[in-house]
Amino acid sequence: xxxxxxxxxxxxxxxxxxxxxxxxxxxxxxxxxxxxxxxxxxxxxxxxxxxxxxxxxxxxxxxxxxxxxxxxxxxxxxxxxxxxxxxxxxxxxxxxxxxxxxxxxxxxxxxxxxxxxxxxxxxxxxxxxxxxxxxxxxxxxxxxxxxxxxxxxxxxxxxxxxxxxxxxxxxxxxxxxxxxxxxxxxxxxxxxxxxxxxxxxxxxxxxxxxxxxxxxxxxxxxxxxxxxxxxxxxxxxxxxxxxxxxxxxxxxxxxxxxxxxxxxxxxxxxxxxxxxxxxxxxxxxxxxxxxxxxxxxxxxxxxxxxxxxxxxxxxxxxxxxxxxxxxxxxxxxxxxxxxxxxxxxxxxxxxxxxxxxxxxxxxxxxxxxxxxxxxxxxxxxxxxxxxxxxxxxxxxxxxxxxxxxxxxxxxxxxx
Amino acid sequence: xxxxxxxxxxxxxxxxxxxxxxxxxxxxxxxxxxxxxxxxxxxxxxxxxxxxxxxxxxxxxxxxxxxxxxxxxxxxxxxxxxxxxxxxxxxxxxxxxxxxxxxxxxxxxxxxxxxxxxxxxxxxxxxxxxxxxxxxxxxxxxxxxxxxxxxxxxxxxxxxxxxxxxxxxxxxxxxxxxxxxxxxxxxxxxxxxxxxxxxxxxxxxxxxxxxxxxxxxxxxxxxxxxxxxxxxxxxxxxxxxxxxxxxxxxxxxxxxxxxxxxxx
Numbered sequence: 001x002x003x004x005x006x007x008x009x010x011x012x013x014x015x016x017x018x019x020x021x022x023x024x025x026x027x028x029x030x031x032x033x034x035x036x037x038x039x040x041x042x043x044x045x046x047x048x049x050x051x052x053x054x055x056x057x058x059x060x061x062x063x064x065x066x067x068x069x070x071x072x073x074x075x076x077x078x079x080x081x082x083x084x085x086x087x088x089x090x091x092x093x094x095x096x097x098x099x100x101x102x103x104x105x106x107x108x109x110x111x112x113x114x115x116x117x118x119x120x121x122x123x124x125x126x127x128x129x130x131x132x133x134x135x136x137x138x139x140x141x142x143x144x145x146x147x148x149x150x151x152x153x154x155x156x157x158x159x160x161x162x163x164x165x166x167x168x169x170x171x172x173x174x175x176x177x178x179x180x181x182x183x184x185x186x187x188x189x190x191x192x193x194x195x196x197x198x199x200x201x202x203x204x205x206x207x208x209x210x211x212x213x214x215x216x217x218x219x220x221x222x223x224x225x226x227x228x229x230x231x232x233x234x235x236x237x238x239x240x241x242x243x244x245x246x247x248x249x250x251x252x253x254x255x256x257x258x259x260x261x262x263x264x265x266x267x268x269x270x271x272x273x274x275x276x277x278x279x280x281x282x283x284x285x286x287x288x289x290x291x292x293x294x295x296x297x298x299x300x301x302x303x304x305x306x307x308x309x310x311x312x313x314x315x316x317x318x319x320x321x322x323x324x325x326x327x328x329x330x331x332x333x334x335x336x337x338x339x340x341x342x343x344x345x346x347x348x349x350x351x352x353x354x355x356x357x358x359x360x361x362x363x364x365x366x367x368x369x370x371x372x373x374x375x376x377x378x379x380x381x382x383x384x385x386x387x388x389x390x391x392x393x394x395x396x397x398x399x400x401x402x403x404x405x406x407x408x409x410x411x412x413x414x415x
Numbered sequence: 416x417x418x419x420x421x422x423x424x425x426x427x428x429x430x431x432x433x434x435x436x437x438x439x440x441x442x443x444x445x446x447x448x449x450x451x452x453x454x455x456x457x458x459x460x461x462x463x464x465x466x467x468x469x470x471x472x473x474x475x476x477x478x479x480x481x482x483x484x485x486x487x488x489x490x491x492x493x494x495x496x497x498x499x500x501x502x503x504x505x506x507x508x509x510x511x512x513x514x515x516x517x518x519x520x521x522x523x524x525x526x527x528x529x530x531x532x533x534x535x536x537x538x539x540x541x542x543x544x545x546x547x548x549x550x551x552x553x554x555x556x557x558x559x560x561x562x563x564x565x566x567x568x569x570x571x572x573x574x575x576x577x578x579x580x581x582x583x584x585x586x587x588x589x590x591x592x593x594x595x596x597x598x599x600x601x602x603x604x605x606x607x608x609x610x611x612x613x614x615x616x617x618x619x620x621x622x623x624x625x626x627x628x629x630x631x632x633x634x635x636x637x638x639x640x641x642x643x644x645x646x647x648x649x650x651x652x653x654x655x656x657x658x659x660x661x662x663x664x665x666x667x668x669x670x671x672x673x674x675x676x677x678x679x
Contacts, residue, residue, distance in 0.1 A: 365474065370511040370565075371521070373471050374581060375499035375528030384524075388515025388564070 015063035016046060020138070028141055029111065030170070033118070037137025040129065047131050056308045056340050057279040061222055061248045065194045066165060073161035073190050079403050087157040092169045093141055096158075105152025109145035109174065118143060118172055121200035121230040125254040125283065132224035132250060136198040139168035146172070148179035148207075155182040157400050164191030171199040175207035175235075182210045184401035189221035189246070197225040203235035203262075210238045212401035216409050217246030219274055226252045233261035233288070240396045243278060244271035244410040250279045260288025260319055266295040269393035271410050272305030272337070279308035286319035293324035298393050300386065301330065301337035312344040313354065320351045328358040331389050416617060417637045421448040422486070424620050425470075425589050430481035431645075432469045439465040441645035442481070447589065450617045454631055455624045456656060457642035458664050463624045464508060466642070467593040471505035472498050485589065499525075500532035504587030506578040508594040508624075513565040518577070521565045522547060526584045550583040554610045571598030572607075579610040590614070591622045596630040608633030628660040643667045 020041060026034035047054040073091070081087040086103050088096040097108055109117065122128035148154050160169055175181055187195050195215075203209055215223050223246050229237050239253045255264045270278035284293050299307035307330060315322050330339040343356040363385050371381035387407060394407055425447040432440040439462050447453055455463050469476045470483060472495035483490040485503060493501070513521070526546070527537040538546060551558060554576040566574050575595055582590055592611065596604055611634050615621055623634060631639070631653060639655040640647045648670060649655065 364511075366511050367513050369471075369473055369495060370507065370513070371516075371525075372495040373499055373505050373507075374521070374525035374585070375496050375532070376521075376524055377496045377528075378494070380524070381496075384516050384521070385513065388513060391515040 037134045040134040068165045085155040090158045105149045106154045114145045121228045125228045136196045140170040143170040147174045150176040153180040158185045161188040168196040173201035177204045178206040180208045182398040184398045187215040189217040192220035195223045200228045202230045205232045206234045208236045212397035213241040214406045215243040219247045223249040229255040231262040236263040238265040240267040242269040254283040256285045257291040260291040263292045267396045268297040271300045273302040277306045281310045283312045285314040289320045295326040297328045299330040302333040304336045306338045309341040315347040322352040325355040330360040416450040426484040428482045431479045447620045452621045453638045454636035461642040462645040467591045502588035504590045506592040510574040519561040553583045572603030588619045593624045
């Protein structure tokens, strides 16, 4: 059991109260949102293991993270952005667009557009009142709000690093008809910090979004992330997230196909070791017919790490001829690690295909032996198999995120 | 090629082994010299595949008594990877699919592990590609297979060809081929057998485990052994395989019964 689990609820509440009291008065473009979040946090208790959605995921670590203004991160050593790819340094407190010339097809939203669009998708996917979202509401000073114009094709990188403290990032994306966006996002913890990320994206008819989130943490850092999508018919969204090394991470990819007839692909990989906790709660809802979902979630748990996956899929009566497949595969590398995985399918429509499956296994003896029988020593063979396990998700990252060599970093933070 | 003065590569003496609580090998004796091709035949469950896995060091099998020496060294003391590096090769009956591990990378790591043991330099990516392309010809394999994951989505024949390609790269001194002919059509059998014949020479030896004469039509054995109830019941030349093809294995039951009566 991790030490953080021992923190009593009252201490957690005291931590939150102290933080809320110390915040400056709501201000700036998100003034109203901040007020709403702070009111909610003051009113609603922190999630606890008594709630089904938080049964396995203790937030105790948060009380030990100093939430002062984030210190400046050390520069990351990343390969240069490829030609035609727009890279933005995004830390939540300054304007990442200042001094930047955006590529053709990508524009900042006006204040009026932000006011109209912000929170719309969060409400559509039913998470606007989730505690981590309200925390982001309370803390975020700015929103990065972008539009991809109809029929444009844009590749964007967002690099977010923080040395310590609370980093609250809020992103709003509007993809117009047949717009295409490849978004590679890196969240890198360089100190004991809480990284709060809320992304909402609206995909108009025929739009295509490929979102890759690479989140690399530390045992004294936490990540709370919501990625919310609203998809019009004929749109395609591929959400691919890989995370490792966080003392606590909670990721919630959520998508709603507003009239069906869209395609959603969700890929996730989470790696835990030591006493880390990684939790993915996904949610996909089809509100019309002929929608598609292809979801694969993978977890690697070593040491005394704990991995949680909950995959909700909602198929109401209107969503006839939905074709959804969800698979959870977990690799247990230690007999003290723990995996909790649960599909949560709610199917009312009768003419649908909804497949789901879950496997938890250790490294396969026959695979290890096959490699060893070719002269590859046991450790190297185990490493190859572990890499192979991860690769199935990593290959679905956008090209820019793949170029960051996340696998090496994932295995590095795990070690 | 039988040469009585050729060095002994593998010496198996009174080998007993079990899997979980079930005894499978019950006293196997076999001597293999350089240059020889041996075939082991026998009914399902007679212990043929167990023998191959025990020799390669599969962790599910426990040797309870007896010995195996490879060029004078106690093979049973070595981990599977050490056995492979010093030149013992197992061609699997059911090669394992390993999604996500590139076949090319796998072959390179394996080849370099063997080369290092032999005191050769490691091959870099480019040098290895040259080597592997040359060795692909032994089994007439399409280079496209190198870019796929190990055995993933390969047909039965492609998997067996991939096994022989590994053998061609690792250049073992003792190759144990466990039912390499199973699941092969006529053309694939010809290619695989041709590969084995190309790789056989006066310095190495091959142990073929098979059910069928058709493999032995393509690869001529110097010795044929019949396994039953966990040991080698009879040894002969290639004509023994033909006899088995004609008579089947009923006589084995009679001999086993006679042996049991003797012991009793």
